[in-house]
Amino acid sequence: MMSGAIPDIRAIELEVRPLLVSGRYEEAEAIVRPYLASGTGPLVLWKLLAAALRPQGRIAETRVIQEMLVAHVPGDFPARFDLSETLLLSGEFERGWREYHYRYSLAHTAHIERKVQRPRWDGRAMPGKTLLIHDEQGYGDTFQFMRMVPWAKEKSGARVVLEINAESLSLVRRSAGFDEIVVRGTLPPAFDMHCEMMSLPMALGLRLHDLPGPIPYLSPDPQRVERWRQRLADLPRPLVALVWAGRPTHPNDANRSLSLGELAPLVQAGVSFVSIQKGPAATQAGSPPDGMRLLSLSDEIDDFEDTAAILSVTDLLVSVDSSPVHLAGALGRPVWVMLPKVPDWRWLLDRADTPWYPQMRLFRQDLRGDWSGVVSRMAAELARCRAR
Known part of the structure; x- marks a missing residue:
């Protein structure tokens, strides 16, 4: 592992880490690779290589490196947590859940233990x-x-x-x-x-086959449901709720969020949209794409009780990976989720469904950072659903 002289490891780190932060993963890989060509090298460079490979979707290669890191330094808890997410993403629940316990050993999560x-x-x-x-x-x-x-x-x-x-x-x-x-x-x-x-x-x-369990396991407040049914009664159906951005402070938000304007292909005659977007991105509802019949409910939503009731009244939720997705799934409501090329571990790999929520469909990026293919497929599916 440690054989071979590596010139100025700190300098390499200082060069590579900004590339990782800015999403220039291929460039980061190109810098690190030569130093590890012999199959040996400092652990810190192997960590940088894994960090460059995983966002490219090269999960098998990433896992090999992570397994090696954990085997050589079992007390490196951040490395164990990284491995846990790769295991869970691959559907290997038994070991994945054990390693996931090391989430409390990270600098940014220790405070929640x-x-x-x-x-x-x-x-x-x-x-x-x-x-x-x-x-x-x-x-x-x-x-x-x-x-x-x-x-x-x-x-x-x-x-x-x-x-x-x-x-x-x-x-x-x-x-x-x-x-x-x-x-x-x-x-x-x-x-x-x-x-x-x-x-x-x-x-x-x-285990995977234990999921999903009874659905729904959460329920809306009947009085709120009736209130929102009346509020939305005059909108033509189908009625589609939209969330296009997650919490800005989330460490992966740049990878999972998009703008309302990128949802323009969803515009179709007879489809009504309601925004349940919260946070700074909610202001985008004031300038929807041309032709989109959009009612913003963001300022009227006081709590999750309102969100649950709205989801129970609308026909479909279209959303990025955020909390309303899980609320809709727990309520047993139809939801389409827009996922980045390499999603959060809970969405697994290479499937359009999820064992967590039977009423959910997953629409994944083909190319990292490109939402156009995702939205185009969703638009086509929305048209097919309306034609049935």
């Missing part, structure tokens, strides 16, 4: 005891992994206390699998063991 003076639940039966399950990451993660709370209750035989973020609390109250629910930031009742929501797959031994 719950410091709990109780053991983490490992899937054992614990009748007569109390299990605390707590969410930990984004809203979409909460919606996606909520399905496993009833599974954990059944397997553990325990009394389950669910700790949830305030924004999702009222929606999650109507779901199943817990005996008590508390809001994150408050003191939970006494418990014997705990488990992060996204560690439930490891504790449960989740």
